[in-house]
Amino acid sequence: MLEVDDISRSFGSRRVLDGVSFTVGAGRMTGFVGGNGAGKTTTMRIILGVLSSDSGTVALDGTRLTPADRALFGYMPEERGLYPKMKVAEQIVYLGRLHGMTPQAAKRSTDDLLERLGLGERANETVESLSLGNQQRAQIAAALVHDPEVLVLDEPFSGLDPMAVETVQAVLTEHAAGGAPVLFSSHQLDIVERLCDDLVVIAGGTIRAAGSRESLRAEHSEPRYEIELTADAGWVREVDGVRVVDLDGNYAQFEVDRGDEGLAAAQAVLTRALASGPVARFTPLHPTLAQIFKEVVA
Amino acid sequence: MSATTHRRADARPALPGLVKGTWLVAQRELTMRLRSKSFLISTAVLLLAILASIIVGGILSSTSSAPKVAAVAGTASVVEGVQGLDVTEAASADEAESLVRDGTVEAAVLPADTELGYELVALDEAPGTLVSLLSVAPPVQLLEPGDSDDGFLSYLIGIAFGVVFFMSAVTFGSTIAQSVVEEKQTRVVEILLSTISARELMAGKVVGNSILAFGQIALIAAMSVLGLSVTGQSALLGLLGPAIAWFIVFFVFGFVLIAALYAATAALVSRQEEVASVTSPVTTLVMIPYFLVIFFNSNETIMAIMSYVPFSAPIGMPLRLFLGDAAWWEPLVSLAVLAATTVVIIGIGSRIYSNSLLRTGARIKLRDALKG
Numbered sequence: 001m002l003e004v005d006d007i008s009r010s011f012g013s014r015r016v017l018d019g020v021s022f023t024v025g026a027g028r029m030t031g032f033v034g035g036n037g038a039g040k041t042t043t044m045r046i047i048l049g050v051l052s053s054d055s056g057t058v059a060l061d062g063t064r065l066t067p068a069d070r071a072l073f074g075y076m077p078e079e080r081g082l083y084p085k086m087k088v089a090e091q092i093v094y095l096g097r098l099h100g101m102t103p104q105a106a107k108r109s110t111d112d113l114l115e116r117l118g119l120g121e122r123a124n125e126t127v128e129s130l131s132l133g134n135q136q137r138a139q140i141a142a143a144l145v146h147d148p149e150v151l152v153l154d155e156p157f158s159g160l161d162p163m164a165v166e167t168v169q170a171v172l173t174e175h176a177a178g179g180a181p182v183l184f185s186s187h188q189l190d191i192v193e194r195l196c197d198d199l200v201v202i203a204g205g206t207i208r209a210a211g212s213r214e215s216l217r218a219e220h221s222e223p224r225y226e227i228e229l230t231a232d233a234g235w236v237r238e239v240d241g242v243r244v245v246d247l248d249g250n251y252a253q254f255e256v257d258r259g260d261e262g263l264a265a266a267q268a269v270l271t272r273a274l275a276s277g278p279v280a281r282f283t284p285l286h287p288t289l290a291q292i293f294k295e296v297v298a
Numbered sequence: 299m300s301a302t303t304h305r306r307a308d309a310r311p312a313l314p315g316l317v318k319g320t321w322l323v324a325q326r327e328l329t330m331r332l333r334s335k336s337f338l339i340s341t342a343v344l345l346l347a348i349l350a351s352i353i354v355g356g357i358l359s360s361t362s363s364a365p366k367v368a369a370v371a372g373t374a375s376v377v378e379g380v381q382g383l384d385v386t387e388a389a390s391a392d393e394a395e396s397l398v399r400d401g402t403v404e405a406a407v408l409p410a411d412t413e414l415g416y417e418l419v420a421l422d423e424a425p426g427t428l429v430s431l432l433s434v435a436p437p438v439q440l441l442e443p444g445d446s447d448d449g450f451l452s453y454l455i456g457i458a459f460g461v462v463f464f465m466s467a468v469t470f471g472s473t474i475a476q477s478v479v480e481e482k483q484t485r486v487v488e489i490l491l492s493t494i495s496a497r498e499l500m501a502g503k504v505v506g507n508s509i510l511a512f513g514q515i516a517l518i519a520a521m522s523v524l525g526l527s528v529t530g531q532s533a534l535l536g537l538l539g540p541a542i543a544w545f546i547v548f549f550v551f552g553f554v555l556i557a558a559l560y561a562a563t564a565a566l567v568s569r570q571e572e573v574a575s576v577t578s579p580v581t582t583l584v585m586i587p588y589f590l591v592i593f594f595n596s597n598e599t600i601m602a603i604m605s606y607v608p609f610s611a612p613i614g615m616p617l618r619l620f621l622g623d624a625a626w627w628e629p630l631v632s633l634a635v636l637a638a639t640t641v642v643i644i645g646i647g648s649r650i651y652s653n654s655l656l657r658t659g660a661r662i663k664l665r666d667a668l669k670g
Contacts, residue, residue, distance in 0.1 A: 051656065081485030082484065
């Protein structure tokens with residue numbers, strides 16, 4: 001488990017992070033979301049030790065991180081890049097060796113990865129001669145060459161072509177399934193929603209919400225339903241304990257209180273609808289991540 | 299949780315230590331540079347130019363030395379045993395005269411009714427060298443013997459030290475600067491920093507390029523020594539040898555100093571286009587001693603100051619040693635000053651470098667980079 005505890009950091013007089021704490025559980029795919037300038041990149045840089053924090057600690061399984069532990073991290077910075085004039089394989093071997101691998105192990109791992117990513121035939125070409133999509137694959141290989149045990153990826157999906165998005169998704173799930181803590185940031189909330197088990201929301205340098213996706217959903221939204229009838233749905237407004245959010249002819253969307261009373265109110269709507277004619281649709285609505293995000297950050 | 303811990307204790311890869319990380323970076327700098335054709339070609343051209351100038355210089359100085367002279371049977375004894383003469387035997391006085399007329403020899407030694415019993419026959423001017431060779435010179439004793447004060451030679455040697463230092467510092471310094479900015483511009487630097495520290499990275503760059511620079515200097519020195527001994531200018535070599543040796547020692551420290559400055563200043567910008575302008579103060583710092591040595595190489599005061607100022611000591615001190623102007627302890631003091639400055643500059647430089655690497659975009663103010 002990766003634990004970020006009470007991290008603060010200022011640049012000059014500007015406080016970028018203020019008492020940031022959260023955890024990334026083993027095997028948990030954790031999404032890190034927040035607007036531009038919220039502090040995501042700074043937090044990740046501090047986790048990797050690329051940047052120092054003014055106060056606070058980062059620990060892995062209860063012990064404070066040392067540079068040696070960080071060698072086990074796979075990191076993909078938001079601003080990506082490789083040496084344009086170096087050959088693909090040579091470059092990835094070099095990064096593996098900087099992570100402490102022996103030349104043989106780095107070579108073996110590089111060959112395997114490039115083969116898996118479909119870059120086997122391009123291994124001896126320079127990075128600048130690759131297509132953009134292949135450069136992205138090389139970048140993925142660079143983050144994984146040392147078989148990391150913790151993944152920290154800053155906006156791993158931004159700017160990727162759909163094929164590469166799929167590759168990165170597969171890599172993330174594979175590592176999480178193997179028990180590694182995986183932290184990734186993204187402002188493509190739909191991808192986060194689909195992939196992550198846990199969620200950390202940051203805004204203005206403070207953590208606004210953290211927890212599993214389900215618990216956040218339960219916490220941060222009123223239960224909402226939608227119903228579609230074959231006749232006018234105007235009467236839904238009159239049902240006790242129901243707040244109509246949207247009404248359009250035969251269609252109504254409404255909110256109820258949490259708990260049993262709300263459930264009863266929703267059932268009352270359904271009973272009355274069935275009594276008055278055929279019901280085309282009745283669905284509980286889950287709030288999207290975007291809705292939760294808006295609510296938490298606002 | 300055990301899944302994340304299983305490698306922490308046992309089979310964890312050994313993180314490259316400070317030295318190993320630095321060496322990996324240095325190795326990369328070396329291989330990338332040695333793979334560049336333009337670097338190899340320019341080095342080869344430089345070495346050939348040095349060898350050529352030494353050989354040409356040697357040939358020019360040797361051709362002027364042995365005057366050609368013709369002698370007949372009666373005067374053969376006069377030129378016999380005189381060092382440095384190229385003697386042609388002529389059958390008769392007439393033949394000797396015609397040799398003088400067609401320019402084959404400078405003069406003819408012919409029997410004559412003079413005090414010496416012979417005379418020199420030349421074409422249109424008195425053969426000065428020959429006259430002095432055949433004269434008896436009185437012994438000379440100097441009360442205050444000067445140094446081998448060959449103004450032109452010391453000028454040339456001063457410029458040679460100046461050019462070599464200036465060229466290496468600027469060539470390899472700007473290579474470091476470009477490589478620093480390349481990493482910032484392509485953003486690869488953040489991946490690097492997640493594995494090694496900024497200090498290791500900078501040290502690796504300085505070490506890698508220093509090895510190349512030292513290698514080039516050593517080759518130049520070896521080529522000069524070789525050239526001088528092959529063309530038989532070993533007397534000059536004896537004078538120059540110690541100066542060259544000191545030059546190499548000073549160069550090692552001076553270059554590291556300048557390399558650190560180039561790395562630190564380059565880290566302030568994020569685009570190759572800005573490298574030249576941000577490193578121009580450093581380039582100027584290297585250029586000033588070069589011009590000083592051209593214009594003031596015979597001015598002892600300025601040379602003495604130059605030989606102690608860290609940026610010009612690698613040029614000034616070896617030149618003064620060659621001229622015999624410096625006492626034995628002077629290079630040691632100057633070297634100590636240079637080494638101390640280098641240590642301080644590396645400290646400041648690596649601070650600027652670490653604080654600037656992740657700030658991309660606009661040029662960073664020096665004050666901000668120092669503050670962190």
